[in-house]
Structure formats: C-alpha cells, structure tokens
Amino acid sequence: MAEIKRDPNATPLLLTDYKPVSKLVTKVTTVTRPRFPVIDAHNHLSLPGFGDWDKRPVAELLDILDRADVRVYVDLDGGWGEDILETHLDHFKNAAPERFRVFGGVDWTKWEELGDRFPEWAADRLRKQAARGAEGLKIWKQFGLLVRDHQGNLVSVDDPRLDPIWATAGELKLPVLIHIADPVAFFDPVDNRNERWEELHDHVDWQFPSPPFPSFLTVVNGLARLVERHPQTTFIGAHVGCYAENLEWVGNLLDRCPNFYVDISERIGELGRQPYSARRFFLKYADRILFGTDRPPDDFIYPVYYRFLETDDEYFDYGIEEVPRQGRWRIYGIYLPDDVLEKVYYRNAERVILGKTE
Numbered sequence: 429m430a431e432i433k434r435d436p437n438a439t440p441l442l443l444t445d446y447k448p449v450s451k452l453v454t455k456v457t458t459v460t461r462p463r464f465p466v467i468d469a470h471n472h473l474s475l476p477g478f479g480d481w482d483k484r485p486v487a488e489l490l491d492i493l494d495r496a497d498v499r500v501y502v503d504l505d506g507g508w509g510e511d512i513l514e515t516h517l518d519h520f521k522n523a524a525p526e527r528f529r530v531f532g533g534v535d536w537t538k539w540e541e542l543g544d545r546f547p548e549w550a551a552d553r554l555r556k557q558a559a560r561g562a563e564g565l566k567i568w569k570q571f572g573l574l575v576r577d578h579q580g581n582l583v584s585v586d587d588p589r590l591d592p593i594w595a596t597a598g599e600l601k602l603p604v605l606i607h608i609a610d611p612v613a614f615f616d617p618v619d620n621r622n623e624r625w626e627e628l629h630d631h632v633d634w635q636f637p638s639p640p641f642p643s644f645l646t647v648v649n650g651l652a653r654l655v656e657r658h659p660q661t662t663f664i665g666a667h668v669g670c671y672a673e674n675l676e677w678v679g680n681l682l683d684r685c686p687n688f689y690v691d692i693s694e695r696i697g698e699l700g701r702q703p704y705s706a707r708r709f710f711l712k713y714a715d716r717i718l719f720g721t722d723r724p725p726d727d728f729i730y731p732v733y734y735r736f737l738e739t740d741d742e743y744f745d746y747g748i749e750e751v752p753r754q755g756r757w758r759i760y761g762i763y764l765p766d767d768v769l770e771k772v773y774y775r776n777a778e779r780v781i782l783g784k785t786e
C-alpha cells in the first residue's frame with residue numbers, strides 16, 4: 429500500500445470553503461419548456477423570500493409562468509381568516525381566474541380561546557373560506573410538532589377531535605395539501621454525522637431534536653392513520669408524502685389509501701440522488717404524483733425540475749445555489765416516458781385539484 433504523504437505545512441480546509449468542481453464530461457440538456465403544460469401544485473405567493481408577489485403586478489408573474497409553460501399555479505397562502513384570502517383572491521384570482529387556485533388554512537391559535545368548540549369552529553371557518561373562493565386546505569408543518577390544544581397538550585396528527593375538519597374538507601371536495609414533519613435529518617442531533625448539517629446550521633428553527641419533539645416516525649405514522657381514517661377526503665402529502673427519503677414507506681401508504689397523493693416540491697434533491705428507486709416510484713404511481721416546486725417562481729428553477737424529470741443527464745445541481753442547500757450531493761435525471769410526464773405535469777392535478785372528471 430502506498431504511503432500517505434501529507435504536506436505538514438498545508439492549512440486545513442474549512443467545509444464552508446470547499447466547492448469542488450466536477451470534472452465529469454457528460455451530457456448537459458437545457459429544458460426551458462416542458463414536454464407538456466404544467467400545473468405547479470405546491471407554491472406560495474406571499475411567504476417571505478417568495479418575491480412579494482402580492483405587491484407586484486400579476487402580469488409580471490404571468491410572464492415568468494408563461495415562459496415555463498406553467499398554466500395553473502396553486503397558491504397555498506390564503507391564510508386562516510377571510511382577510512388574507514380576500515387579498516389573494518382579489519390580487520391574483522380576479523386578475524387571471526384560470527391561472528390561480530388559492531388554498532385556505534386553519535388558525536390553530538384559536539384552540540386556546542375556544543377550547544372544546546375549536547374543531548367545529550375550524551370546520552365552519554373552512555366552509556366560509558370555501559364559500560368565499562378557497563379551493564383547498566393547506567396544513568402547515570407546525571401541526572404534529574408545535575400545535576397545542578387548550579390544555580397545552582401537543583396535538584397528534586391523527587387526533588380524533590379534529591375529525592370534523594377533515595370530514596368537512598371531504599364533504600366540500602376540498603383537497604387537503606398537508607405538510608407534516610420535515611426531512612428526517614432535522615430530527616437527528618446536529619453533529620458531524622448529520623447529512624443536513626449546513627442547512628440546520630443556517631436555520632436553527634428547523635431543528636426538531638427528539639426529545640423534546642416527537643420522533644419523525646411518530647409524526648408520519650400519525651399522517652398515515654389520518655389518511656386511512658378519512659377515505660372520503662383527498663390528501664396530498666407535500667414533499668413526496670413527507671418522507672422522500674423512504675419511497676417504500678410512501679408507496680405502501682399509496683397502496684393502502686386511494687385518497688392519498690403526493691407532490692414532489694422541494695424534493696428533487698432527495699429523488700434525484702436515488703434515481704433508480706425514484707424512477708420505479710414514478711412509473712408505478714404515475715397516477716398519484718403531482719408536480720410542484722415550493723420555490724419562488726423564476727426562470728431558473730422550473731428548468732431544473734424539467735431536466736430532472738425529462739432527461740437522463742447525470743450528476744447535476746438540483747438548485748441554483750453554489751453550495752447545494754439541502755446537502756452536498758448532486759442528482760441524476762429519471763427520463764420519464766411521455767405518458768408518465770403528462771400525468772405528473774398536469775393530468776393528476778387537473779383531477780385532484782381542479783376537480784376535472786374525464
């Protein structure tokens with residue numbers, strides 16, 4: 429074995445300074461236009477960092493969407509009350525009714541004040557939001573991690589007291605786009621073995637060490653029980669069913685629950701580093717997967733998603749940052765066939781979100 433000869437005077441390199449450039453010479457495909465029109469089923473318009481679109485001309489946004497052939501944009505930022513919903517409906521929906529769908533939400537903070545009456549109140553609020561124009565319900569990730577009832581107890585995702593909310597969504601035919609938990613590594617200690625160390629270092633509020641937080645599996649298994657208990661309600665599990673690291677787990681839930689769908693937003697970094705499993709997953713569950721980005725709409729991010737779905741390009745960046753935001757790896761395209769692309773890009777969302785019947 430060759431002896432290791434290190435330069436004794438060499439200065440150690442900090443991880444933050446390490447930006448290796450790949451020397452692979454492989455195919456690079458630029459996909460500015462997707463093979464089929466697209467519905468972005470998971471996105472935002474007033475989250476901080478998403479471009480403050482509620483204060484800018486809608487025409488500017490539509491130009492970006494047109495260039496990427498995004499025909500419908502699902503805006504999950506309708507909020508809990510009537511006020512924010514109203515703003516979004518006025519600003520976006522009225523400007524281009526066919527191009528936007530606005531989802532409402534649940535105001536968990538009211539639980540403390542309303543006590544046992546909270547679930548019925550929230551269900552009623554959902555009815556009012558739907559009457560005003562909300563076309564779905566967005567559940568944010570504090571549910572299962574931070575939301576507490578009026579006695580201060582952490583509420584589990586499948587808490588039966590909340591059944592009126594899910595039943596009402598089903599009755600109103602409002603899809604529930606639900607994001608619970610977070611990447612598995614966010615629940616692990618933030619140490620030198622954590623694959624999301626840099627991201628967690630930059631976002632202290634994304635760390636959910638267990639304890640004191642419930643374990644990752646406690647939270648996602650709660651989601652599975654919730655979806656199973658409400659077969660009349662359509663659930664879209666955000667970010668590949670909230671468990672992109674384990675496609676077998678997600679596939680099992682899809683097998684058990686025909687009312688369950690997933691979006692791929694913010695997870696091509698996960699899917700693209702397991703390209704064989706991901707491709708099999710897309711082929712098998714082609715009818716259950718929705719396109720979404722969960723990224724500020726611009727001319728850069730859509731082509732990255734299209735490249736991942738359409739090409740067999742290898743080892744490329746899944747984001748536009750110099751250091752990959754979600755972890756130091758690169759991804760591989762999964763070259764989906766046209767019939768699968770068509771379903772994932774828009775046909776599934778047409779059925780599940782736009783309510784189109786064939």
Ligand SMILES: [Zn+2]
Pocket residue numbers: 470471472504722
């Ligand atoms: Zn989101």
